Amino acid sequence: MLILVTGGTGYIGSHTCVELLNNNHDVIIVDNLVNSQAGVVERIATITGKKPLFYQADATDDSVMDLIFSTHKPDGVIHFAGLKAVGESVEIPLMYYRNNLLSTMVLLDNCLKHGVSHFVFSSSATVYGDNQVPFLETMELRPRTNPYGETKAMCERILTDVAQVNPELSVTLLRYFNPVGAHKSGLIGEAPQGIPNNLMPYITQVAKGSLQELKVFGNDYPTPDGTGVRDYIHVVDLAEGHVAAVEQAAPGVHVYNLGTGKGTSVLELITAFEEANNLKIPYRITERRAGDIAECYADVSKAREELGWTAKRGVFEMCRDAWRFEQIYAAEV
Ligand code: NAD
Numbered sequence: 001m002l003i004l005v006t007g008g009t010g011y012i013g014s015h016t017c018v019e020l021l022n023n024n025h026d027v028i029i030v031d032n033l034v035n036s037q038a039g040v041v042e043r044i045a046t047i048t049g050k051k052p053l054f055y056q057a058d059a060t061d062d063s064v065m066d067l068i069f070s071t072h073k074p075d076g077v078i079h080f081a082g083l084k085a086v087g088e089s090v091e092i093p094l095m096y097y098r099n100n101l102l103s104t105m106v107l108l109d110n111c112l113k114h115g116v117s118h119f120v121f122s123s124s125a126t127v128y129g130d131n132q133v134p135f136l137e138t139m140e141l142r143p144r145t146n147p148y149g150e151t152k153a154m155c156e157r158i159l160t161d162v163a164q165v166n167p168e169l170s171v172t173l174l175r176y177f178n179p180v181g182a183h184k185s186g187l188i189g190e191a192p193q194g195i196p197n198n199l200m201p202y203i204t205q206v207a208k209g210s211l212q213e214l215k216v217f218g219n220d221y222p223t224p225d226g227t228g229v230r231d232y233i234h235v236v237d238l239a240e241g242h243v244a245a246v247e248q249a250a251p252g253v254h255v256y257n258l259g260t261g262k263g264t265s266v267l268e269l270i271t272a273f274e275e276a277n278n279l280k281i282p283y284r285i286t287e288r289r290a291g292d293i294a295e296c297y298a299d300v301s302k303a304r305e306e307l308g309w310t311a312k313r314g315v316f317e318m319c320r321d322a323w324r325f326e327q328i329y330a331a332e333v
């Protein structure tokens with residue numbers, strides 16, 4: 001299949017391009033580089049031996065997207081492009097609503113116009129809010145904690161409504177849990193700008209010595225060691241989940257959790273990182289971070305049963321690969 005991958009030079013998108021190419025699909029990347037670099041295209045080519053087509057373009061630009069669709073006639077779209085910083089979405093909500101909703105609507109419109117029937121959307125476990133764990137696809141959504149989460153729930157709604165009146169359309173909503181790690185080559189991975197918001201990239205910055213210590217946001221949650229529990233998933237497993245989703249797409253709306261089904265606490269992740277990489281991560285317990293929930297992990301049975309996909313890589317591998325990427329990437333930039 002020929003897959004149009006928006007956000008394909010970003011963290012999850014780049015790993016998915018690698019897995020698509022490794023599985024003999026062709027790839028066209030559209031990315032405006034607001035949070036990634038064009039050099040990633042070359043790195044994807046180094047890993048796979050195949051260079052994807054790349055357009056530096058904005059997915060909210062209808063005329064450019066129209067041109068790309070009519071030129072290449074893709075079989076499907078995987079829509080990763082989006083803004084994702086939760087805190088920033090509270091500060092500048094309009095930018096988040098505009099970018100994340102408009103890009104989805106423009107792409108969907110072009111799918112209908114050009115007869116593209118497969119649409120895979122990057123959703124997030126954040127849509128479950130404070131439901132009871134493990135999160136199940138059938139649960140009522142409660143994304144009300146921040147505008148970022150709202151954009152994901154709204155896009156899911158838009159895609160679902162449009163699919164209902166276009167029965168030939170296949171919409172797959174993939175709810176990612178906490179993607180971490182990197183490709184084993186160390187050539188692609190997560191490289192956030194500035195001080196990282198998320199735990200794993202913060203840990204790698206502390207390991208590198210760029211940040212002095214990790215602040216552990218609260219140890220008084222109702223969890224086994226009091227720190228927050230999350231379902232960390234290796235980004236390559238996540239990428240493989242996308243290949244399974246694209247290959248099995250059928251008309252209608254399909255929702256899948258992509259996680260491991262296992263919860264890991266902040267302290268457990270620190271220990272795993274230290275053991276996997278044989279180094280020490282200085283940390284200090286601080287106040288809880290506003291908006292955090294105690295526990296977030298997936299029920300993964302639906303993806304296993306319907307897509308035949310399960311995550312294979314464990315926390316040790318996630319920590320090892322995240323650190324390898326940091327060392328290789330940091331040596332080059
Ligand atoms: P990322 O920032 O690394 O990648 C997103 C890419 O989209 C970037 O390369 C950016 O330049 C591009 N982009 C943004 N707006 C665009 C636009 N209008 N037109 C073209 N390109 C645009 O983020 P990621 O971690 O790879 O996340 C990919 C998707 O998965 C996002 O939609 C995100 O919300 C979602 N998601 C991410 C996580 C996570 O923890 N990383 C969890 C759940 C869901």
Ligand code: WQD
Nearest residue numbers: 086124126178197198199202215216217228229230266292
């Ligand atoms: C993980 C755990 C923190 C940083 C976010 C988004 C979510 C999704 C994935 C996009 C929590 C603790 C963190 C630190 C810490 N993204 N922590 N010190 O918040 O689960 O999810 O990324 O869809 O929408 O909200 O991930 O990595 O920020 O936090 O103690 O410096 O680590 O409190 O328990 P989160 P995270």
